[in-house]
Amino acid sequence: MNEIIVLKQLPEIVEQLDLVSKEVSKKVETAMKLVCTEDTVKEVKKTRAELNKEFNELESQRKQVKQAIMAKYDEFEDIYKDKVANLYKQADTDLKAKIDNVEQELKDEKEVELKTFAEQWFISKGIEGYVKFEDIGLNITLSASMKSLKDQIVEFCEKVESDIKLIELEEYKEEILFEYQETLDFAGSKLKVVERHRLIDMMKELQEKEAEKEKAEEQIVEKVEEIIEPPKEIIEESQTVSVTFTVTDTVEKIRKLKEFMKEEGINYE
Secondary structure, three states: OOOOOOOOOHHHHHHHHHHHHHHHHHHHHHHHOOOOOOOOHHHHHHHHHHHHHHHHHHHHHHHHHHHHHHHHHHHHHHHHHHHHHHHHHHHHHHHHHHHHHHHHHHHHHHHHHHHHHHHHHHHHHOOOOOOOHHHHOOOOOOOOOHHHHHHHHHHHHHHHHHHHHHHHOOOOHHHHHHHHHHHOOHHHHHHHHHHHHHHHHHHHHHHHHHHHHHHHHHHHHHHHHHHHOOOOOOOOOOOOOOOOOOOOOOHHHHHHHHHHHHHHOOOOO
16 A cells, blocks of 8 residues: 655754754753862853753743644544544444354354264263263364364363263162262262261261260169159058169268268268
8 A cells, every 4th residue: 555644854853963963962061061160050050940941941942842743643643534434443443243144153053062972972971961062161163174173072071981880789779960060070079978978977977976974864863763762562651661872972972971861860871
């Protein structure tokens, strides 16, 4: 395409700057040679002020030039966008949409073929009830070959088939299979179920120990009641009976019990 956008004024500005630069260089060189002492400090300050004044004037001119150039450029850019850039962008957007539609149709066709292929393998391996096509996690792109994608399907099906055969040999196969269908991770599913049963067995053991403890306590209570309560065949409370029991307590309390029995006239050995 022929060059249609040309800037003509900038070289003229650069030529002027070259001339200014030579003059500035001389003044700066002279100023840099000045020796600053107590006697010459005023002269050095004056030279510095003059240089700063010239520089500020040039800066003001530069900003005016920039403003003028940018105003022209902004005007040019608006016209350029309206007459050129927007036309290209509109064409690009339209063409991209058309390309995307065609590529999506091609990918959809590819996915349908792969899905049919996968379902056939599900049936042949007897795993159709355990997995879905989405579980394979294929990255279906136009650049991916059908062979590589089908190889991934075959590899996936063989792995699932092998996992299910291993699950069938497990003690908690129904539970492991349930977990496996969620994650497709045999080792993780087995570990989760085994740990669950370990906790269940632990709870059962604790419950059994608690039940045995409660039963032992009940037996102790019954024994105490047998000791305290007279046999049913005894009708008269004045009848003499002999009972045996063990008292466990502090020495002080046992002494008091002994004194009480003496006071009541209870015979004991």
